[in-house]
Amino acid sequence: MTSSSSAHALRIASRLMLAAMLAFLALALGLGSQFASAHDQLVDSSPSADEQVDVAPASATLTFSAEVQAEGTLGPQLELFAVSAVEETAVAFESPATVDGTAVTQPLPELAAGNYSLNWQVVSSDGHPISGTIPFTVSVGVASSADAQPSESASGGFGAAENTQGSTLTNNDAGASAETEQSSTPAPADSGIPPWAWVLMGLAGISVVLVSFILFRRKAADLEASRKPQSDKPQSDDPQSDDPRADGLDDTPKGL
Numbered sequence: 001m002t003s004s005s006s007a008h009a010l011r012i013a014s015r016l017m018l019a020a021m022l023a024f025l026a027l028a029l030g031l032g033s034q035f036a037s038a039h040d041q042l043v044d045s046s047p048s049a050d051e052q053v054d055v056a057p058a059s060a061t062l063t064f065s066a067e068v069q070a071e072g073t074l075g076p077q078l079e080l081f082a083v084s085a086v087e088e089t090a091v092a093f094e095s096p097a098t099v100d101g102t103a104v105t106q107p108l109p110e111l112a113a114g115n116y117s118l119n120w121q122v123v124s125s126d127g128h129p130i131s132g133t134i135p136f137t138v139s140v141g142v143a144s145s146a147d148a149q150p151s152e153s154a155s156g157g158f159g160a161a162e163n164t165q166g167s168t169l170t171n172n173d174a175g176a177s178a179e180t181e182q183s184s185t186p187a188p189a190d191s192g193i194p195p196w197a198w199v200l201m202g203l204a205g206i207s208v209v210l211v212s213f214i215l216f217r218r219k220a221a222d223l224e225a226s227r228k229p230q231s232d233k234p235q236s237d238d239p240q241s242d243d244p245r246a247d248g249l250d251d252t253p254k255g256l
Contacts (some may be wrong), residue, residue, distance in 0.1 A: 020210070040066045040124035047136040056111035056138045060118055062104045069123035070099035076122045078106045083115040083135070091116070112141035 044063040047053050060078075069075060076097045081088040097106040104122065116138065121131035 020206070039126060039128050039130055040064050040068065040122075041130070042120075042132055045134050047134065049134050050136065052137040052139060054139050056113075056141050057108060059108055060106045060134070062106075062120060062122075062134075064102045064104070064122065064124070066125040067102050068099060068104065068125065074123040075099065076104045076106075076120065078104075078118065078120045080108070081117045081119070082112075083117050088117065110141075111138050113138050114141065 041064065042062060043065050046061045047057055060080075062076075076099060078093070078097055080091040080093070082091055091109060091111070093106065094109050095107045097104055099105075104120070106118075114137070116136055118134040118136070119131070120134070121129055123129050
């Protein structure tokens with residue numbers, strides 16, 4: 001194989017490798033965006049975040065981009081806190097939340113005027129939990145803020161919507177109980193390494209192989225060019241080309 005044909009083959013291989021790398025990169029970006037946008041999202045709520053309502057709402061409604069899990073431990077979990085300048089007081093729900101398609105409705109007790117924070121957690125249609133907080137303010141309530149009833153649930157975390165019998169917790173005990181249960185609840189296990197990570201690792205491995213192949217071909221072409229014998233150069237077929245007399249010079253001494 002001559003040097004020119006080796007260089008031509010190397011250029012073709014390089015172009016094919018570049019096209020393959022671009023194709024794998026496009027695939028990786030497409031899969032990454034697909035998995036990143038797979039989780040459902042909260043698209044609307046009533047009351048909305050940071051809304052100031054004139055009258056205390058009778059219920060809170062959350063609307064998601066797709067249907068959420070509605071049964072058992074995968075069902076919606078909500079908790080409400082009355083927020084003051086110095087503390088947050090848990091407010092007990094009198095009935096659990098209900099799910100109707102993409103809407104989650106939580107009946108609210110009679111609320112006094114003041115600031116509130118509604119914490120929510122649901123399991124989206126792809127099986128992953130999503131959560132958030134909706135702060136809102138009630139301008140006119142049904143009673144003074146001192147009459148807001150704290151939660152009597154010993155759990156204090158998500159699931160405070162279910163009332164249990166027991167003594168009324170102080171604000172500090174309720175907060176400590178909430179932190180204890182949330183920390184002890186195991187997070188849903190992921191399925192392992194996400195598919196897009198496998199794609200990226202495969203792309204990295206292919207890139208290493210392609211670069212190594214290009215360097216190997218280039219080194220082989222250079223080595224072949226350096227080993228090419230000088231006898232391959234075209235020579236004249238004239239037998240007198242090496243005769244010094246062909247240049248018009250006669251070495252015979254004159255006078256002989």
